Amino acid sequence: MSSPIYIQIYKVLKEKIVLGQLKPGDMLLSENELAQQYSTSRPTVRKSLSMIENEGYIYSYPGKGYYVAVPDHNKYTLVFNELHSGDYSINESKLLEVNVIVADEEIARVLQVPLQRKVIIIRRLLSVTEEPVAYDVKYLPYYRGKPIVEKEIQYATFPEMVAQKDSAFAIKKELCISIEYSQPIIEKSLYLKESRPMLVVDQRLFDQQNQPIGWGKTYYKSEYGKIKACSS
């Protein structure tokens, strides 16, 4: 029925911090005092404190004690997936091209490969109920003997494409969101009559050694481009 002791202590202490009864810089009671107060042992109290510490609410100085931290208001958690654009969920993905090309200057620079090096290009058109909402292009360094199964690619997100080769846990990612004007090939694919500003998500993947292993850009029609995040 009742929750574990370390959960109870955790809740009480965290509530004091969240409600402002304990303010940033304030010192908490010592582990021994808390153990006595809750009639429990020091390891149990430490479990509660380490949970709160992991969440970033407090920090500790050896030999001194625990202090309430200053909250970082700038961090957010962003969930991005080119197949779930904001409020809309992409339910149709059309493969426009899967090919091997040679790297031009920009691709070579981003993927850190020599010019003219073979690179896989994957172009997709993403739609919501038959209406095209985004144009998506990926570049991957080409390795001989790595088969490309088109069916596996069609509805795959970028990390999934790359993870087939590398360990899924080894991938580091970078996102950059900005505005770009559409290029002719995009206008043609999305049936736009003129150049328009688009929300662009630039996605770069790196392996454990920080070597680039993938570059992707997704161009959203402005009315469908909404990227959301919330407090971490």
Add this chain to the structure above:
Amino acid sequence: MSSPIYIQIYKVLKEKIVLGQLKPGDMLLSENELAQQYSTSRPTVRKSLSMIENEGYIYSYPGKGYYVAVPDHNKYTLVFNELHSGDYSINESKLLEVNVIVADEEIARVLQVPLQRKVIIIRRLLSVTEEPVAYDVKYLPYYRGKPIVEKEIQYATFPEMVAQKDSAFAIKKELCISIEYSQPIIEKSLYLKESRPMLVVDQRLFDQQNQPIGWGKTYYKSEYGKIKACSS
């Protein structure tokens, strides 16, 4: 010299996962086996495992064991602060207006207050080396007796403005990034000659009871609007 035992075990196990020697779904050795293998006690092994579990690499089933998790490739950490736009750091903030207005329909809806309710409006112009790059507007519900010190507001980020009233830890935040075309008041402030697409960051703050306590929008000139995030 040598690191603590639980750190050593942590590193070995995590490396096996990151390098792909242990794949998603694989079962780890039991706590007792690991304790024996490393000639240590079960609590020490548990410390290592709980660290890896907190990082999302493994999960545990009581009575069964620990398993390697399937990585979530969609989560990113976004650091946003209206005063640090992408690559550029805003070094000049000009207060255009600090005032009390009555809520129009849109403000009333977002802040969940009655129409005509008094609301504080703060408008700022953000610049990089004398060049205006962003227009920023905030709305806060007005409470009598809460003084507005203009000097404190000028270089404050949104959560800092609101945290003066509430506990700093109680604030929940939501971000929405999208494209909007500039309105006349923005064009005038940013010296734009015509309407242009802008990168808009919509920021909403809520208290512990999910009551809105602030609404802000920052309009970046498209060439300065770059929002970055990286793997969590």
Add this chain to the structure above:
DNA sequence: GAGTGGTCTAGACCACGAA
């Protein structure tokens, strides 16, 4: 020297899963 947090031990009992 007294108190603090950091690390570690060697047990205990429980609920749960599998055979």
Add this chain to the structure above:
DNA sequence: TCGTGGTCTAGACCACTCT
């Protein structure tokens, strides 16, 4: 019934901080 992870205890020693 046996092994698993989840909880908890009551100590120990260390490095550190403060006075």
